[in-house]
Amino acid sequence: SSKLIYNIQKRISDDKIDNLDYFTTVARTALAGVDDDPAFQHLEFLIRDWEHYEDGEDLGKCEAMINEHLKDHLDPARQNHEERRLVVQRMKNLFTEVRAFGLPHPGRKIPQKSWDGSMINEHL
Numbered sequence: 180s181s182k183l184i185y186n187i188q189k190r191i192s193d194d195k196i197d198n199l200d201y202f203t204t205v206a207r208t209a210l211a212g213v214d215d216d217p218a219f220q221h222l223e224f225l226i227r228d229w230e231h232y233e234d235g236e237d238l239g240k241c242e243a244m245i246n247e248h249l250k251d252h253l254d255p256a257r258q259n260h261e262e263r264r265l266v267v268q269r270m271k272n273l274f275t276e277v278r279a280f281g282l283p284h285p286g287r288k289i290p291q292k293s294w295d296g297s298m299i300n301e302h303l
Contacts, residue, residue: 183222186225186227187225187226188227189227190226191226191252191253192252193252193263196252196267197266203219203269203273219273222273222277223277223278224278225282226280226282228283229284231244231281232244241281245280248279248281252267253267254267
C-alpha cells in the first residue's frame, strides 16, 4: 500500500501535474517488470494557503470547491489539448484514488514580520 501526499501552495496547476507526471514516470520505469497495476494506490493533493473559501462555508461546500478544482486539472474531458489529456489520463491510470484537501490561507497579517503571534481580537 502506498500513499503519496503532494504538498503544493495555493492551487493545482499544469506545471505541478507535469512535475508529478515526470517523477511517477521515473518510478514506473524503475518498477518495470513488477506486476503492480496501478503502480501506486493513493494520491492526495495537499493545497496550502487556499484563498477561495468564504467565511461561514461549511465543510461540505469547502470539499465540493476543492473537488471541483481537482476535476479542472485531472478530468481528461476538461482538458483542451490532446497532450494535456494524455498526461491526465496517465495520472489517473497510475493511482487507484486521487483526492485533494485544501488548507485555508491563515490570513494577511500572519505572514507579516510585525505579527507577534497573538490571535486575540485579530481580524485576519
